[in-house]
Every structure is written in structure tokens, then in C-alpha cells.
Amino acid sequence: MARRTKAEAEETRRGLLDAAERIFHAKGVATTSLEEIAAEAGVTRGAVYWHFANKADLFMALFDDAPLIHDDLLAPLALSEHPDPLALVEELAIGALTLLAGDARRQRIYTILTLCEYRDEFGVVLQRTLETMDRAHAQFASAFAEADRRGILAPSWPHGTAAAAFQWLLHGLIVDWLKFGRRFDLVERGSSVIRAQFQAYRHRCVPAGIPVLAPA
16 A cells, blocks of 8 residues: 555656646746646645645756756766767767757756746755756866867867857757747757867867867
8 A cells, every 4th residue: 555655646746747847838937836736737735745845846856857958968978988078078969969859858848947037946946057057067178178188179279268168059059949949950050060169179280199080
């Protein structure tokens, strides 16, 4: 009986997350009430509070359900095992765009996360988002620093500046695509822009012993 009760509780929690995702995406986080989420999920308001302390807590659970694209990039970022750090970050970025473009649920949650107004109780969500982005920037900066150390990064690009430009480019591509009606092919156009940017990062005379990877 306890096992079934636990399963039912998880089913209710899952239903609440799905309901919140639909309503947050349709009308925004700030204007959505817990009563609406409960009604959409077909449960009582008390059931919401059984699983989540408040709306921000529920929002954080959605955050955990579909990580930011920075997490998709960071997971496989192993610089020591790759001969060309720039090529590694480039391919990971294109892979992350491909993953996002093919996953409608991730698109909805990412839209909610990136377009939410982080006020009042949602300060904790903003803090979590900033921590993730700062961690990503530090990792990207390490990749560009390693490319600089190996003589692959063009001297005109300080590694910190290169990492920031890459992060802003990637974020801008995604927000533009999500916010303004997917006016372009995210994978095709996004890949083209990213590859062009990484060509600009490269030193024209790569030191001997470093493999030169031609653009795909």
C-alpha cells in the first residue's frame, strides 16, 4: 500500500509540474496562480502545497527538470582529452542547439526560464540561473585560455573576451529564436553563425603539431 501511495504522490507531483509548464508558458509566471495550476492538474490547492512550498519552489523544480543550455554544454567539456579546445566548444555549442531544436518540452521550459521576471520570491531562481551562467563562463574561459596556451586562439582575442562573446552569441541566438516566433532554422543558421565566429577566433598560423580542423 505504501509503495502505491508513493507512486501516486509522484504521479501527482509530475502532473503539477506538467500543468505549471503549460500555464507558465501560455501566460507567464507572474500572472499564474497556484489555484490555476491545481485546477489544470485536477487536484486541490492543498495538494500543491504538499509537494511545493510556494510558486518559486515549483518553478525551481521545473528548472531542475530541464537544465539551462549551459549545463548541456558543460557536462561533456573535457579539455585535457581533446587536441583542439576551440573545436570542442564549437561542436558542443552546435550539439546543444540541435538538442534544443528537437525537444519541444525543453523549448517551453527554457522560454519560461529566460523570459521570466525574477522579482520577489523568484530571486532564488535568478541566483541559481546566475550561478549556472557564471560557472559556464568560467569553464568557457578555461577552454579559450587553453586554446591561447596552445597557440590556437588569435592574439587579438583575450581569452576572457572570447569566452564572453561566445556566451552572449549563444544566448542571443536562443532568445531571439524562442521569443520572436522561430523565424529561422536554429540549427542551420545557428551553426553557420557559430562556425563563422570560431573561425574568427583562430590564429591564422597554428603552431606545428596542432591539428587543424576544417569547418564541417
